[in-house]
Structures are given as structure tokens and as C-alpha cells.
Amino acid sequence: MKILVPVKRVLDYNVKARVKADGSGIDLTNVKMSMNPFDEIALEEAIRIKEKGNAEEIIAVSIGVQQNQETLRTALAMGADRAILVVATDDVHNDIEPLTVANILAAIALKENPSLILCGKQAIDNDFNATAQMLSAKLKWSQATFASEIDIQKDIVRVTREVDGGLQTIDAKIPAVVSVDLRLNEPRYASLPNIMKAKRKPLEEISPADLGVEITQRLKVIKTEEPGSREAGLILENIDQLVEKIQENVGG
Amino acid sequence: MKILVLAEINDGELAEDQTSKTISAAAKLGKVDVLCASNQCTDASAKLAKMENVENVLVLEDVLFAQSLAESYSETLIDTISSYSHVFAPSSSFGKNVLPRIGGMLDVMVISDVSKVISEDTFERPVYAGNAMQTVQSIDKVKLISVRTSNYDTVPLTGAANVKKIDFESNNSLTTFIENKMQTSDRPELTSAKVVVSGGRGVGSKENFEIIEGLADKLGAAVGASRAAVDSGFAPNDWQVGQTGKVVAPDLYVAVGISGAIQHLAGMKDSKVIVAINKDEEAPIFQVADFGLVDDLFKAVPEIEKKV
Ligand SMILES: Cc1cc2nc3c(=O)[nH]c(=O)nc-3n(C[C@H](O)[C@H](O)[C@H](O)COP(=O)(O)OP(=O)(O)OC[C@H]3O[C@@H](n4cnc5c(N)ncnc54)[C@H](O)[C@@H]3O)c2cc1C
Numbered sequence: 001m002k003i004l005v006p007v008k009r010v011l012d013y014n015v016k017a018r019v020k021a022d023g024s025g026i027d028l029t030n031v032k033m034s035m036n037p038f039d040e041i042a043l044e045e046a047i048r049i050k051e052k053g054n055a056e057e058i059i060a061v062s063i064g065v066q067q068n069q070e071t072l073r074t075a076l077a078m079g080a081d082r083a084i085l086v087v088a089t090d091d092v093h094n095d096i097e098p099l100t101v102a103n104i105l106a107a108i109a110l111k112e113n114p115s116l117i118l119c120g121k122q123a124i125d126n127d128f129n130a131t132a133q134m135l136s137a138k139l140k141w142s143q144a145t146f147a148s149e150i151d152i153q154k155d156i157v158r159v160t161r162e163v164d165g166g167l168q169t170i171d172a173k174i175p176a177v178v179s180v181d182l183r184l185n186e187p188r189y190a191s192l193p194n195i196m197k198a199k200r201k202p203l204e205e206i207s208p209a210d211l212g213v214e215i216t217q218r219l220k221v222i223k224t225e226e227p228g229s230r231e232a233g234l235i236l237e238n239i240d241q242l243v244e245k246i247q248e249n250v251g252g
Numbered sequence: 253m254k255i256l257v258l259a260e261i262n263d264g265e266l267a268e269d270q271t272s273k274t275i276s277a278a279a280k281l282g283k284v285d286v287l288c289a290s291n292q293c294t295d296a297s298a299k300l301a302k303m304e305n306v307e308n309v310l311v312l313e314d315v316l317f318a319q320s321l322a323e324s325y326s327e328t329l330i331d332t333i334s335s336y337s338h339v340f341a342p343s344s345s346f347g348k349n350v351l352p353r354i355g356g357m358l359d360v361m362v363i364s365d366v367s368k369v370i371s372e373d374t375f376e377r378p379v380y381a382g383n384a385m386q387t388v389q390s391i392d393k394v395k396l397i398s399v400r401t402s403n404y405d406t407v408p409l410t411g412a413a414n415v416k417k418i419d420f421e422s423n424n425s426l427t428t429f430i431e432n433k434m435q436t437s438d439r440p441e442l443t444s445a446k447v448v449v450s451g452g453r454g455v456g457s458k459e460n461f462e463i464i465e466g467l468a469d470k471l472g473a474a475v476g477a478s479r480a481a482v483d484s485g486f487a488p489n490d491w492q493v494g495q496t497g498k499v500v501a502p503d504l505y506v507a508v509g510i511s512g513a514i515q516h517l518a519g520m521k522d523s524k525v526i527v528a529i530n531k532d533e534e535a536p537i538f539q540v541a542d543f544g545l546v547d548d549l550f551k552a553v554p555e556i557e558k559k560v
Contacts, residue, residue, distance in 0.1 A: 003417045009378070012487075013515070016277065016514065017379075017380035017381075017383040017384055025386075026379070026380060026384060041302055043532070073398075074312045094314065097361055098352070098361070099355065099356070099359070099361045099362075104386075109495070110305040121496070122496065122549065124380070124381065124495070125379065125380055126379050127365065127377075127378065127379055127380070127381065127495070128362070128364045129348050129352070129353075130352035130355065130361075130362050130364060130366075131352075132352075133322065133348075133349065133350075133351075133352035133353040133355075133356060133361075134352050134353070134355055135325070135356065136353060136356065136517070137322075137352075137353045137354075137355070137356025137357045138356050141426065142323060142426035142427045143322045143323060143349075143353060143427070144425075144427065145322070145346075145348070145349050146349075148489065151336055151385035158429075158430070161345075162344075162345070162445075162489045163345040163490075164344050164345045164346070164489075164490060165432070165434040166432065166433050166434035166435045166488065166489070166490050167432070167433040167434075167489065168319070168429075168431075168432050168433075169258075169429075169430040169431050169432075169433075170296070170319075170321065170427045170428060170429055170430055171427060171428045171430055172426065172427045173426045173427065176426075178347060178451075181481070181496070182479065182483070182496060183483060183489065205409065218360070218361035218362065218390060218391055218392050219361055219388040219389065219390055219391075220388060220390075220391065221386060221388055222374065222385070222388060222389050223284065223307050223382050223386070223387045224385070224386045224387075224545075225384065225386075226378070226384065226385075227378065227382055227383065227384065227385050227521075230521060230526070230540045230542075231326050232538060232541070233526075233541055233542035233543055234542070234543055234544070235533070235538065235544045235545070235546060236543055236544065236545050239545065239547070239552055239556060240559070241554050241557070242527065242529075242543060242545045242552075243543075243556055243559040243560050244558060245525075245527065245543045246471070246504065246506070246527060246556065246560055247560055249503060249504040249524070249525045249527075249530060250471055250472075250503075250504060250560075252444075252446055
């Protein structure tokens with residue numbers, strides 16, 4: 001089977017986000033950008049499924065600016081077989097909403113016919129946690145979110161989900177859209193030879209119009225602000241002082 | 253404006269705190285109807301009917317809804333849901349699972365994790381792990397809102413809503429439920445507890461985590477954990493606090509052996525009072541803590557437990 005993995009290029013998780021002075025969003029000029037950590041986990045899982053002989057091809061897709069090429073090269077170096085770049089904007093500050101992303105991915109899925117789409121559960125920039133669910137609805141496929149274990153069986157994929165109360169296991173009919181959580185696996189680093197090889201792997205570039213999808217924005221950003229900040233407090237001298245502070249604030 | 257709240261009900265049991273706080277957020281815009289879909293609705297609908305600002309409780313009882321599987325839930329309920337202008341759900345694993353799917357079906361963008369309902373089309377929500385707050389205005393015909401419940405209080409139980417059974421045609425699911433492995437505990441729920449004691453990688457092992465649990469029990473607190481503690485197997489996944497875990501805002505949050513990474517802070521920095529115990533005085537957790545103790549946790553925590 002074929003596996004499709006969407007990968008988003010986001011502000012690196014180690015970099016502190018800075019709000020732009022005009023309140024329009026986060027400053028993304030000259031900052032380190034990387035693959036969304038959850039998408040890395042999704043891709044790693046796809047590669048493991050292929051290594052076990054349960055998949056033949058992995059296609060990585062990225063939607064955004066031209067520079068997303070880098071993210072796709074990383075995906076190819078990790079082990080994706082080919083990549084599709086959908087150039088949807090020329091401004092990195094223009095975040096494409098999950099609904100549009102889902103429309104684009106659905107159009108690609110109809111062309112490519114994957115059996116499985118593995119998504120990160122959320123992008124660490126907009127934190128929407130929505131693309132996989134919306135995509136699954138658009139395709140009318142089965143949906144399994146927040147996966148911490150994935151087991152491909154004949155016509156189904158058995159997924160253990162991290163839910164608020166603990167763990168839930170469900171069987172989702174293939175084709176399925178699965179969104180992955182942190183504890184599914186630990187992504188590999190691309191080796192130097194694989195980085196070299198990745199340069200020769202196919203990377204196709206298309207536009208949303210090629211797929212018949214219009215870029216819409218349903219949520220207009222009115223303003224972006226720094227959150228209310230906390231001040232560093234008191235460093236206490238000893239345990240007794242701490243006990244006192246705890247007692248003051250329990251049931252307070 | 254017609255407002256609907258999707259009650260979270262797990263196998264017949266109402267997630268009372270989450271649902272009540274969601275009603276509280278929705279009620280900023282007016283009176284609400286509540287959708288009560290589960291395998292057993294008697295208890296849940298009775299509780300919901302008492303919640304202030306609820307006008308109607310819509311009851312849909314079927315085994316199909318026992319686990320709120322995304323496909324059967326949204327496909328069966330879509331007609332009811334789409335007759336409303338605003339649909340709220342808690343930003344819990346239930347809400348995050350079903351609401352965006354409903355959005356995909358209706359071609360409507362979901363507004364996730366809303367921290368403030370500003371007006372009928374304008375909402376505030378955190379982005380970048382809470383490093384920025386964004387105010388967005390929705391142009392969609394239906395507003396789908398998941399609520400960051402830690403920002404809202406529960407509603408009083410002074411209401412007397414109508415309870416109505418709704419006819420529906422059940423749609424079979426594409427997924428099949430196999431099993432739940434839920435943590436059971438006598439401790440308060442993490443997301444509604446007044447006091448939370450959390451342990452991080454510094455705690456060192458699953459056995460050592462008993463130190464954290466001991467202090468929590470002495471304080472009548474819920475137990476939380478950092479991602480590192482969960483990943484290392486010291487604590488179960490449902491204890492994780494942070495950007496991708498639970499968001500808590502108790503009166504008192506005690507962070508033990510937690511460095512204070514932004515992803516962890518995202519889940520607890522709205523706590524009223526933060527106490528940190530860490531042996532490294534440079535740990536970033538001290539920059540947000542109201543009270544800090546630089547000490548070895550293995551020495552400090554048992555002594556604190558004895559003295560409080
Ligand atoms: C996409 C993404 C999402 C994430 N989501 C989350 C999330 O939801 N929640 C979360 O918590 N993290 C999350 N993280 C991980 C986060 O970045 C940190 O790695 C994690 O929070 C670190 O956990 P920690 O503080 O327990 O461990 P460490 O950073 O290793 O800190 C351990 C601390 O314990 C102290 N210590 C050690 N021994 C002792 C002792 N004997 N006495 C006292 N103190 C001691 C040390 O000084 C240190 O400060 C996420 C990361 C990514 C990339």
C-alpha cells in the first residue's frame with residue numbers, strides 16, 4: 001500500500017516565538033524553521049511500516065511557501081520515496097488554515113489513492129489539532145486520532161489512542177486517516193548518505209489551482225499579543241518556609 | 253443565534269466539570285441547548301438539565317454513542333448540529349476528536365482551544381504553545397468552538413431545562429471500538445483539581461514517583477507529570493501536563509524535578525500559585541514560580557509531606 005504523510009514547516013520548537021510589533025502574528029523572518037515534530041513522528045511511523053514490508057511507497061506532501069522544499073528534502077532523506085510541494089503562498093507569515101490544507105490533501109489523496117494518511121496530531125505553531133479530522137471527513141474515511149500505537153492488519157488498522165482518561169484501542173477500516181501523538185516512536189535522523197540520495201528523489205511542485213482547490217481564510221486574525229507574563233517569585237531559604245507557603249495556598 | 257453545547261459523556265458517564273465549564277463559556281453569548289448523546293442518558297441528562305443557562309437537553313440514546321467514535325457521532329448527529337449557529341465542545345480528547353470532523357463535513361473551520369469568547373464571531377485562543385494569544389474573527393456560517401475549560405468556572409446547578417428525546421437515524425461506523433484502558437483513581441481529576449503536584453524527569457523512576465503521589469495525597473491533590481516523565485514510563489500518559497497534554501489552572505501547582513520547558517509551561521502557567529522544587533537554581537521553572545526551593549527533591553519532598 002501507499003502512505004501519504006503531510007509535513008508542515010514550522011518555527012523550530014526550540015526557538016521562542018516573538019510577536020510582531022504590528023500584532024499581525026509571529027515574526028518568522030530569519031528564524032530557524034523545521035519539520036513539525038508531530039509530522040516527523042508520522043513520517044517515522046510510515047517508514048517503519050514500509051520497513052516491515054507493509055507498504056511500498058511513502059509520499060510526503062508539504063503545503064506553504066517555496067522554502068518548504070527543504071522540509072520535503074528532509075522527509076526524503078529520512079525515507080520518503082517522493083514528495084509533492086503545493087506552493088500555496090509566497091509569504092511565510094500566511095498560515096494556510098487546516099480546512100484548506102484538508103481540501104488540498106483530499107484532492108491529492110483522490111489522485112494518489114493511498115491506503116493510509118498519517119498526520120501529526122497538531123502543528124506546534126497554530127496548535128489547531130484539526131487537519132487529520134477534517135481530511136478524514138472530506139474523504140469520508142475512517143478516523144483515528146492521537147495514536148500511540150499503530151498496527152496494520154488486513155483491512156483495518158488497529159490504533160491505540162491517547163485519550164484524557166487513559167488509552168483507547170479502535171479498529172479503523174482502511175483507507176484511514178490517522179493522527180499521531182508523541183509517544184508513537186522516536187524519529188530517526190537522516191544519515192549523510194541518505195541526505196545525498198534524497199537530492200535525487202522526485203519532488204513535484206504544483207499549485208492549489210492544479211488541484212482545483214481555492215485558498216480561503218475563514219478566521220481573520222484581528223490581533224496577536226504577548227500572553228500575560230508571570231514574574232519570577234521568591235526563592236525560599238528552607239523547607240519550613242515552603243511548607244508554610246503550601247499551607248497558605250491549599251484550599252485558598 | 254442558536255447555541256448548542258456537545259456534552260462529553262464517556263460510556264454513560266457525564267464529564268461534568270468539562271461540560272459545565274463549556275456551558276459557562278457558551279453562555280457568554282446566550283442560553284444554550286445541550287446535546288446529550290450516549291448509550292445511557294438518564295443520569296447525564298438529569299444533571300445537564302440542572303445546569304444554569306441550559307434551555308433544552310436533547311437526548312439521543314444509542315449504544316452507537318457509547319465511545320463517541322468520531323464518524324458515527326458526527327454522521328448521525330450532523331443534521332441536529334447544523335441547525336445551530338454556534339456549537340461548543342470542551343477542548344478535551346472528545347471535543348478535539350469530533351469537532352474538527354464536523355467542521356470538515358460542514359466545510360467550516362474549527363476554532364480550537366478558545367480561551368475567551370469575545371463576541372458572537374470573535375474569539376481569543378493561544379498559539380505557539382501559549383507564547384502568543386491570538387484574537388480571530390470567523391466568517392463561517394456556523395461557529396465551531398472548542399473551549400479551553402481551565403479558563404472558565406463551572407455553572408451553578410440552579411436550572412430546570414426541558415429534556416427532549418430526539419429522533420435520529422443511526423449511521424454505522426467506519427471504526428470499531430476494541431477496548432479502553434482507563435486509569436482509575438480516587439484522586440481528584442487533573443483538569444479540575446484545586447491542587448496539582450507534578451513530577452518530572454528529575455524524579456528518576458516509576459518507584460520514586462510514589463514520593464510525588466504521597467505528597468499529592470497528603471494535599472488532596474491530583475498528580476501531574478512532564479512529558480519526559482511520561483515518556484520515561486514514570487507516569488501514565490493521562491497525567492501529562494502541557495502543550496500536548498492537559499491544561500490545568502489550579503489554585504496551587506507544585507512542580508517537582510521539572511525544568512520548565514515552554515511546552516510544559518503551556519499547560520500550567522495559568523495556575524494561581526506555582527511552587528517549584530528543583531536542585532538546579534538556573535532551571536527556567538523558577539522564572540514562572542511564585543515560590544521556589546533549590547533543593548534535592550528526594551530530601552525535600554518527603555520532609556514537606558511530613559510537615560504539611
Ligand atoms: C512537540 C512537543 C510537544 C511537547 N509537549 C510537552 C507537554 O505537553 N508537556 C511537557 O511537559 N513537555 C512537552 N514537551 C517536552 C518539553 O520540551 C521538555 O522536554 C519536557 O517538558 C522536559 O521534562 P522535564 O522538565 O521533566 O525534564 P528535564 O528538562 O530533563 O528536567 C528535569 C529537571 O529535574 C531537575 N532535577 C533532577 N534531579 C533532581 C533532584 N534530585 N532534585 C530536584 N530536581 C532535580 C533538573 O535540575 C531539571 O531541571 C514537548 C516537546 C515537543 C517537541
